[in-house]
Amino acid sequence: MKTIVYISDFRLPSGLNFVKPLKKFADYKKILIIERHNLLHDDLLEDFFDEIRYVDHLESVDDIREHIIEIRRSHSIVALLTPGENAIEIGGQIRSEFGISGMQRNQAEAVRNKWIMKQMLHQRGIRTSDIAIALHEQDYIRFTDTHGFPIIVKPLSGYGSINTFKLSSMEELIHYLHHTRQAQQRDLLEEFINGTEFHCDSIVSKGKVLFSSVSQYLYNCLDIATKQKPPASITFPEGTEADFIHHIKEVNEQVIAALGINHSVTHAELFLTSEGEVVFGEIGARIGGSQVMPPCIKNTHGVDLFEAVSDLEVGIYEFNKQQTNNKYTGMICFPSRAGMIQSISGIEDYEDISGIIDFNVSYQVGQRAGDVSDTMTRSGFAIVEGNSFEELRQTLLNMYDRFKIEVTVTEPV
Numbered sequence: 001m002k003t004i005v006y007i008s009d010f011r012l013p014s015g016l017n018f019v020k021p022l023k024k025f026a027d028y029k030k031i032l033i034i035e036r037h038n039l040l041h042d043d044l045l046e047d048f049f050d051e052i053r054y055v056d057h058l059e060s061v062d063d064i065r066e067h068i069i070e071i072r073r074s075h076s077i078v079a080l081l082t083p084g085e086n087a088i089e090i091g092g093q094i095r096s097e098f099g100i101s102g103m104q105r106n107q108a109e110a111v112r113n114k115w116i117m118k119q120m121l122h123q124r125g126i127r128t129s130d131i132a133i134a135l136h137e138q139d140y141i142r143f144t145d146t147h148g149f150p151i152i153v154k155p156l157s158g159y160g161s162i163n164t165f166k167l168s169s170m171e172e173l174i175h176y177l178h179h180t181r182q183a184q185q186r187d188l189l190e191e192f193i194n195g196t197e198f199h200c201d202s203i204v205s206k207g208k209v210l211f212s213s214v215s216q217y218l219y220n221c222l223d224i225a226t227k228q229k230p231p232a233s234i235t236f237p238e239g240t241e242a243d244f245i246h247h248i249k250e251v252n253e254q255v256i257a258a259l260g261i262n263h264s265v266t267h268a269e270l271f272l273t274s275e276g277e278v279v280f281g282e283i284g285a286r287i288g289g290s291q292v293m294p295p296c297i298k299n300t301h302g303v304d305l306f307e308a309v310s311d312l313e314v315g316i317y318e319f320n321k322q323q324t325n326n327k328y329t330g331m332i333c334f335p336s337r338a339g340m341i342q343s344i345s346g347i348e349d350y351e352d353i354s355g356i357i358d359f360n361v362s363y364q365v366g367q368r369a370g371d372v373s374d375t376m377t378r379s380g381f382a383i384v385e386g387n388s389f390e391e392l393r394q395t396l397l398n399m400y401d402r403f404k405i406e407v408t409v410t411e412p413v
Contacts, residue, residue, distance in 0.1 A: 001029045001076070002027065002028050002076055002078045003029045003031060003071065003076060003078065004022065004025060004028050004030045004077075004078065004080075004081065004310075004314065005068070005071060005080050005081070006019065006022070006031065006032045006049070006082075007033045007034075007058070007064065007080065007082045007091060007094075008033065008034040008035075008058075015290075017291070017294070018287075018290070018306055019045070019049075020048070020306065021304075021306055021307040021309070021310045021311070022049075023048065025310070025314060028079075028314075029051075030049045030051075031049060031050065031052075031053065031071060031075075032045060032048075032049040032053065033053045033054075033055060033067055034054060034055070035056065036054045036055070036056060053067050058086055058087060058090070061090055061094075064094065065097070078101075078314070079100070079101070079102065079310075079315075080094060080095055080100050080102060080313070081309070081310060081313050083286055083287060083309050085112075085286055088103070088108050088111065088112055088285055088286065089108045089109065089112050091103065091108060092108025092109065093108070101315075102263065102313055103262075103263070103264060103285060106260075107259070107285075108285070110260065111261065111283060111284060114154070114188050114282060115131060115156055115188055117282065117283070119131075120259060121258055121259075121280060123258075124254070126251065126254050126255060126258060126280055127277065127278070127280065128279060128280040129190045129193055129279070129281075130146075130147060130191040131188060131190050131191070132189045133156070133187070133189070134153075134187045134189050135186055139189070140153075140173055140177065140187075140189065141173075144170070147192075149168050149169055149170070149192075150167060150168040150192040151166075151167050151173075151192055152165070152166055152167075152189070152191075152222070153167060153176065153187050153188070153189060153190075154188050156187075156188050164222065164225060165180070166192065166222055166226060193273070193281070194274075195272050195274070195279060196220075196271065197216075197220040197221060197269060197270070197271055197281070198215065198216050198244075198248055198271070199214075199215050199217065199267060199268060199269050199288055199293070200212055200214050200215075200248055200249060200266075200267075200268045200270060201213045201266070201287075201288060201297055201305065202256065202266045203265055203305070203312070203319055204263060204264050204265075204266060204312075205262075205263055205312060205318075206262060206263070206317060207262045209249075209252070209253050209256060210317075210318075210319060211303055212249050212253075213235055213297045214245045214248050214249060215234060215235040215293070215297075216233065216234055216236070217232065217233050218230075218232035218233065218234070218397070219231075221269065230333055230335065230378075230397075230400050231289070231292075231331075231332070231378065232333070232396055232397075232400070233289070233293065233330065234296075234329070234330040234392055235293075235296045235301075235328065235329045235330070236328065236389070237300050237301070237327060237328060238301065238326060244272050247278045248270055250278075251278045252266075252268050252283075255268060255283055256283070261283075261285055263313070263317075264285040264286075265285070265287055265305050265308050265309050266285055266286075267283065267284045267286060267287060267289075267293075268280070268283040268284075269281035269283070287305050287309065289331070292333065292381050292383060293305075293331065294306055295329075296329040296383060297329075299327070299329040299357055299383070299385060300326070300328065300385075301324060302322035302323060302324040303319060303320075303322075304319075304320070307319070307320070327386060327387060328387070328388065329386075329392075330383070330385075330386065330393070330395075330396050331382065331396075332396040332399060332400050333381045334361070334378055334379050334380045334382070334400065334403045334405070335379060335403060335405060336363075337379075337405055337407045338370055338407070338409065339368070339369060339407030339408055339409040340366070340367075340407055340408045341363045341364065341369055341405070341406075341407055342407060342408055343365060343404065343405070343406045344363055344364070344365065344379065344404070344405045345361070345403045345404045347359045347361075349402065349403075349404075350382070353384070353398075353399060355384045356384050357383040357385055358382070358383040359381075359383075360380050361379060361380035362379055362380050363379055363380075363405075369405075379405055384399070
């Protein structure tokens with residue numbers, strides 16, 4: 001029987017958006033491989049998978065390999081889905097080892113390893129930041145001697161701005177080297193690009209971009225990660241009269257071609273400088289901001305990125321586009337504080353706001369909230385539509401300012 005294997009690093013129940021499109025593949029057997037500690041709601045998955053297999057850690061490639069070997073004894077694996085950022089390289093490795101179609105090992109490495117990614121783009125003449133790999137303290141000094149401050153320091157295969165730092169002086173660099181950097185750690189160093197940050201989300205089939213959507217972050221991702229700015233983004237509708245949108249889409253297509261991305265949903269981040277130059281940041285072969293960005297794109301453009309992920313992997317190279325009202329759609333994530341929730345805002349506090357598409361708060365009074373760990377971990381979000389960029393920007397920021405969360409913090413014993 002034709003079989004779809006799904007390797008998951010998503011969290012439930014929000015991760016169900018990824019698996020709901022599998023329902024239409026009724027003629028396929030569907031097998032899930034998931035980390036044991038992630039399966040907190042196994043009953044939610046019974047309607048989507050015929051079999052569930054477990055690994056202790058997603059990085060346990062040997063354990064995943066053993067599952068694939070066992071599955072292949074009695075099933076023909078026609079598709080391997082690995083939509084999460086941490087699973088992309090694993091998927092590429094497994095597909096290449098077992099002859100499964102889809103993104104292969106070399107392609108996966110190109111979209112995960114930032115050094116390889118940017119070297120390939122430099123060789124094509126695509127404007128992106130100058131970079132270096134730092135192994136020793138002197139590597140950092142040499143890079144700043146050439147590029148000055150600030151510089152960006154990040155993991156080679158990071159995501160969500162986790163462990164990403166902006167170092168603005170020699171004092172900050174010395175502190176990082178002596179107090180943050182681990183012994184023998186390899187870092188990717190990047191020239192700092194000063195500009196407004198955008199993201200371009202695409203559907204790529206047979207090497208061609210079938211669909212792309214441009215959205216603008218209200219705050220750059222680095223400021224979200226380091227300055228506690230809210231994650232927020234506004235998606236531009238078709239027909240928006242702005243030259244930079246065409247230029248961003250053009251650079252996005254050049255990047256996809258240069259990296260050999262043939263069948264994938266992609267999420268690229270790019271910068272627009274004050275001189276009007278578009279500078280590429282990075283790209284992932286995945287959905288970006290899975291809880292908030294796909295609904296914005298669907299509301300504005302009528303395109304379901306979750307459906308596109310599974311369709312492309314199975315071999316469906318056309319996508320459905322629903323009719324929309326062609327409005328701007330924005331999202332904003334609400335602040336969070338670590339501790340026991342005493343009070344928190346709800347949808348009833350925003351009855352005067354028009355255009356709300358979705359409103360979600362993750363916590364209730366009495367629950368414990370954890371620390372914010374990346375650019376998308378917050379206490380909830382709102383998705384709102386509007387008639388203009390500026391009107392919607394003001395609405396989103398007003399909602400953020402009005403959001404209230406009170407916690408009590410218990411001191412460790």
